[in-house]
Amino acid sequence: MGLDDRKLEVLRAIVEDYVATQEPVGSKALVERHALGVSPATVRNDMAVLEDEGYIRQPHTSAGRVPTDRGYRLFVDRLSRVKPLSPAERRAIERFLVGAVDLDDVVHRAVRLLAQLTRQVAVVQYPSLTRSAVRHLELVPVSTTRLLLVMITDTGRVEQRVVELPGPVDPEEITDLRRVLNATLAGVKLVDTPPLVQGLVERAEPQAKATMSTLVSVLLETLVERHEERIALAGTSNLARMGPLDLSTGALRPILEALEEEVILLKLFDEVKAGSARVRIGDENEVVDLRSTSVVSTGYGPGATVVGGMGVVGPTRMDYPGTIATVRAVARYLGEMLAQH
Amino acid sequence: MGLDDRKLEVLRAIVEDYVATQEPVGSKALVERHALGVSPATVRNDMAVLEDEGYIRQPHTSAGRVPTDRGYRLFVDRLSRVKPLSPAERRAIERFLVGAVDLDDVVHRAVRLLAQLTRQVAVVQYPSLTRSAVRHLELVPVSTTRLLLVMITDTGRVEQRVVELPGPVDPEEITDLRRVLNATLAGVKLVDTPPLVQGLVERAEPQAKATMSTLVSVLLETLVERHEERIALAGTSNLARMGPLDLSTGALRPILEALEEEVILLKLFDEVKAGSARVRIGDENEVVDLRSTSVVSTGYGPGATVVGGMGVVGPTRMDYPGTIATVRAVARYLGEMLAQH
DNA sequence: GACTGGCACTCCGTAGCGACGAGTGCCAGC
DNA sequence: GCTGGCACTCGTCGCTACGGAGTGCCAGTC
Secondary structure, three states: OOOOHHHHHHHHHHHHHHHHHOOOEOHHHHHHHOOOOOOHHHHHHHHHHHHHOOOEEOOOOOOOEEEOHHHHHHHHHHHOOOOOOOHHHHHHHHHHHOOOOOHHHHHHHHHHHHHHHHOOEEEEEOOOOOOOEEEEEEEEEEEOOEEEEEEEEOOOOEEEEEEEOOOOOOHHHHHHHHHHHHHHHOOOEHHHHHHHHHHHHHHOOHHHHHHHHHHHHHHHHHHHOHHHHOEEEEOHHHHHHHOHHHHHOOOHHHHHHHHHOHHHHHHOOOOOOEOOOEEEEHHHOOOHHHOOEEEEEEEEOOOOOOOEEEEEEEEOOOOHHHHHHHHHHHHHHHHHHHHHO | OOOOHHHHHHHHHHHHHHHHHOOOEOHHHHHHHOOOOOOHHHHHHHHHHHHHOOOEEOOOOOOOEEEOHHHHHHHHHHHOOOOOOOHHHHHHHHHHHOOOOOHHHHHHHHHHHHHHHHOOEEEEEOOOOOOOEEEEEEEEEEEOOEEEEEEEEOOOOEEEEEEEOOOOOOHHHHHHHHHHHHHHHOOOEHHHHHHHHHHHHHHOOHHHHHHHHHHHHHHHHHHHOHHHHOEEEEOHHHHHHHOHHHHHOOOHHHHHHHHHOHHHHHHOOOOOOEOOOEEEEHHHOOOHHHOOEEEEEEEEOOOOOOOEEEEEEEEOOOOHHHHHHHHHHHHHHHHHHHHHO
């Protein structure tokens, strides 16, 4: 593993040039564009070593070199520093997120912004409800045996669900139920509701027990568990930019398919942290269909808490420092928006 | 315009073969696959006429013929009868839509189903609110000067919006406002609300006038006007199926871009009717970026009323009879689902 | 008059070939 | 340890040849 400084410098130059030009880079072009202070021959020797170690490869004998997934990994871990955002980008972020009218709007603006700035496919998970608290529960009769259960959270999210009741209930009962539910749950974080909710059923009036039980199970199953499933997506048209190379082989289809599966997308955000971006390069991806891409993801939320994930999906040949910076910046602004809300 | 029956039959054969094989179809192959009862030479003469009339064209001299937009149009209008759905498709539709838990779920299932059955890009507009009625309005205080306004409609849709009030209001005032709003608007169709709502401000207590006025304007602007904007999309990966032909030219990008613009998608559903499908072939599309595609759209709703549009976007070379049948069938089932709801 | 068989023609797609150039690996020399 | 030089590889491009599919047209037949 004897990679001295110059060899690392060569690797960095290769990655940067390849990302910029999308073409295999040769030793001569390298010394011309980067002040390496050595001759092409020397660079060739270094490249041979880098290739032995698996950081770069030749698409064909006697073509230039291209970074491997491993090479990108080394580049990301050790050779790149975070690229500060341009003032224009900063302004774009501020302008885009200001003026959002509700949660949906905020999330949509954020994905579009991210897609536009990175010129890649952007994915934003809706804020998870587990960390938010119940602000209000509303029961609206739809028919004698059906109720609309509406939950409003302190993050501004509204969830609703029609509940089929075991038997008819009259308006006073509903008023009662509403009062009890709100008294017990208002202000409580969703993660903390399950134990409280059990008690509700036990303490309910005998004749209301069945109804309450139904309500409670719906509350748990649907509202609390289904919450993290929503995803916003933007910039799929940027996939067409991935390069006619991969495009003609029909490699696009599986990627588009994966992007349509919310379940798959949610996997991208397993264990994301706020503040730092995680980079999954090519084969490192757990999602098989995305093995030909790289995913840069991070968590966002008010302060340091994470209420959701966001990120971008793009070619392994991407501008990692720039993308990482943008993803983190948008996540930070989004977090701030939520904190204000 | 002397197109006798056989020439029409030839056109139909060309369309069907081209749709099936995606390759220009020649006179010889045509007589082999279709019992036209004449020789290739005769078919060639017919094809020459069809080409003169602009229904088919040759990609290159001495290649087979390909239908033009005009040819597809004639085919759709006069040469195809509705293809009955296969029992498998019927079953798929029933199975998919049953078991939906709420409006979001219904719409999502419908769009995915449509994409799957037609193997194309499916688009479903959320039910418009103009024809539905207010079931309940709820006001939830978020802070002293902020209210969450929630509207529940009889189609099961819930719309919410945070309202910034001109000044602080206390809980009793809110209760009052809620009562007045519901007394006036519950059961009223959204299209009929504007006149009623004006009266609300005038009749409000002097000190509540400003608050009521704010609420009312938000109600009108946001809830009533923004309602038709939502769109569900599925099957974009099917675009990759459009054929490497158009794909390599980079024609995919504008299409993907158009599909990301909700405003554009909504244009597809201008003036759709329930029951009959509308077909826009190639250049007939108003949306310029979709001029290389065909759009089959229809309206849906409970009974014969239209509360939203749905359709598919695919290559001009598509199975029109099958697609039309599927779009109509899914629309009908979706309408039924809404009627039950 | 309508259809058919035959024929020459066009032109796409593919394969083979050679020149060119980019890039490499290696080696001798500094 | 670096460099210049050199032979070699191999992909790309342009050219040519050619087979095949398909056409348009014409003369002949029913």
